[in-house]
Amino acid sequence: MGIQNFHLTFMLPSINNTFYSGAGPILVAVDCIIFGFDKQRLKLLLFKRKVEPFKNEWSLIGRFVKSDESVYTAAERVLEESTGLSGVFMEQLACYGAEGRDPGGRVISIAHYALIRLEEQEEQAVETYQAHWYEVDKVPPLILDHNDMVADAFSKLRRRARYQPVGFELLPEKFTIPQLQTLYEAIYQKPLDRRNFRKKILSMKILEKLPEKDKSGSRKGAFLYRFDENKYQELMARGVDFEL
Amino acid sequence: MGIQNFHLTFMLPSINNTFYSGAGPILVAVDCIIFGFDKQRLKLLLFKRKVEPFKNEWSLIGRFVKSDESVYTAAERVLEESTGLSGVFMEQLACYGAEGRDPGGRVISIAHYALIRLEEQEEQAVETYQAHWYEVDKVPPLILDHNDMVADAFSKLRRRARYQPVGFELLPEKFTIPQLQTLYEAIYQKPLDRRNFRKKILSMKILEKLPEKDKSGSRKGAFLYRFDENKYQELMARGVDFEL
DNA sequence: TCAAAAGTGTTCAAGTTACACCCATGT
DNA sequence: ACATGGGTGTAACTTGAACACTTTTGA
Numbered sequence: 007m008g009i010q011n012f013h014l015t016f017m018l019p020s021i022n023n024t025f026y027s028g029a030g031p032i033l034v035a036v037d038c039i040i041f042g043f044d045k046q047r048l049k050l051l052l053f054k055r056k057v058e059p060f061k062n063e064w065s066l067i068g069r070f071v072k073s074d075e076s077v078y079t080a081a082e083r084v085l086e087e088s089t090g091l092s093g094v095f096m097e098q099l100a101c102y103g104a105e106g107r108d109p110g111g112r113v114i115s116i117a118h119y120a121l122i123r124l125e126e127q128e129e130q131a132v133e134t135y136q137a138h139w140y141e142v143d144k145v146p147p148l149i150l151d152h153n154d155m156v157a158d159a160f161s162k163l164r165r166r167a168r169y170q171p172v173g174f175e176l177l178p179e180k181f182t183i184p185q186l187q188t189l190y191e192a193i194y195q196k197p198l199d200r201r202n203f204r205k206k207i208l209s210m211k212i213l214e215k216l217p218e219k220d221k222s223g224s225r226k227g228a229f230l231y232r233f234d235e236n237k238y239q240e241l242m243a244r245g246v247d248f249e250l
Numbered sequence: 251m252g253i254q255n256f257h258l259t260f261m262l263p264s265i266n267n268t269f270y271s272g273a274g275p276i277l278v279a280v281d282c283i284i285f286g287f288d289k290q291r292l293k294l295l296l297f298k299r300k301v302e303p304f305k306n307e308w309s310l311i312g313r314f315v316k317s318d319e320s321v322y323t324a325a326e327r328v329l330e331e332s333t334g335l336s337g338v339f340m341e342q343l344a345c346y347g348a349e350g351r352d353p354g355g356r357v358i359s360i361a362h363y364a365l366i367r368l369e370e371q372e373e374q375a376v377e378t379y380q381a382h383w384y385e386v387d388k389v390p391p392l393i394l395d396h397n398d399m400v401a402d403a404f405s406k407l408r409r410r411a412r413y414q415p416v417g418f419e420l421l422p423e424k425f426t427i428p429q430l431q432t433l434y435e436a437i438y439q440k441p442l443d444r445r446n447f448r449k450k451i452l453s454m455k456i457l458e459k460l461p462e463k464d465k466s467g468s469r470k471g472a473f474l475y476r477f478d479e480n481k482y483q484e485l486m487a488r489g490v491d492f493e494l
Numbered sequence: 495t496c497a498a499a500a501g502t503g504t505t506c507a508a509g510t511t512a513c514a515c516c517c518a519t520g521t
Numbered sequence: 522a523c524a525t526g527g528g529t530g531t532a533a534c535t536t537g538a539a540c541a542c543t544t545t546t547g548a
Contacts (some may be wrong), residue, residue, distance in 0.1 A: 032317055034276045034347075034358060073276055073356045077347025101345045101360045103278075103321025112317045114278060114360075116345045165413075184527075201529070202511070224526040225519040249510090428500075445502070446538070468499040470545040493537090 037068035042124035048192035182228035281312035286368035292436035426472035
């Protein structure tokens, strides 16, 4: 994250061995790469900074970690404060700790990525506070090393999708197989064969077919499915080969 | 890492918005999970703490990050200070940032794992300064959350071995195919078929056969091989399916 | 001559890829 | 009636898994 003008005084009294010399002052921040899928495209939530420096530039959302909260809690807080969402899937990506990464001061950032289900109303809602959902392949230049974070998060998502199902986190409860395929095509950034995709995903037996159709995508309509949560969790834990 | 008795005074003058409230004081440390392979077994370098608290208990090696060095540099420094080695493969594992993880204070640690070639003399050398090479499946209880770090590092190494070759980092320049197989068996913790292993690894064409034999492992002796660095780098970059 | 590890090929099963036609529906 | 996307099966190929015997050499 970027820093405003700030000054620190950092004192370490009673330092009596080399163990602590030079420790701090380093500020610890979290930044969130928020992925969303709107049944069509994989998107990323970006924010227009309201404060200097970098005012009006695009960036990820972040905050400083408080000394009485865990890093993970801080990331949850960021997510909640910026989107109102809680309880969503989130995982640590990496720590960005280069010395000169933030010209405003010595700040390291623990980047986290989150996967959320994107409903139409939410997609509009965020616009009101200087945020925008960008398609993953149309991300504008961001401040600091945020473009690196985005690239790393996307590549981690791609790798993760190979050995653990990710659909549950990004899709609404009920979805069609073509929608699921569109999601994977967005993640892998390549077209997949309809018949093979269906065969593979059904062979995992994590989908429950519902007696309803979603007709928003075609005249004929596509059957809705739901994840079988137990089997899904089992696959998540075990780790599956989901090479496509 | 663990902390001795310490007190901090942390002042943030001219805080004029919520952006900085509660920021710090958090100390940033790095800990290193150091893997070594001695042609037989995969080992982990552990240290007996010389200072309170946790004096004489086993732990990973770590240090605080200085404010004028990058996190990665700090990890390199730790490695160099504790083993004398530099230029070895090292990669960030994760940030451990739970609030109460270190009873001595608010410290987060960016864990890194390193892979090094283990020569016999080194294996002895470290003993002199309260360190010991433990086999990966015989790691003793460690301080703080260090056992978690070890488990996570080992699991990351296993996953990494599936899509990027790791042998180059852990083996001496010249090695035999049975040695390489032993390494993979140690990583995956399961026996592999000799014929299939040889077939697969040779089909990648990253090995160069030398006209020498290593007779240390058998009467007959096994041919020595060397990695073709160019092709190896190419595979590292591209990422290969090295499922075994 | 024998013990111990190195080296080598083939068969079978499973999984992945490629590919084309009919179906249901709203307009 | 037609345009649009949904749904299905099969054949060729590739890949991974299983498996046993011969070779070399030092003691």
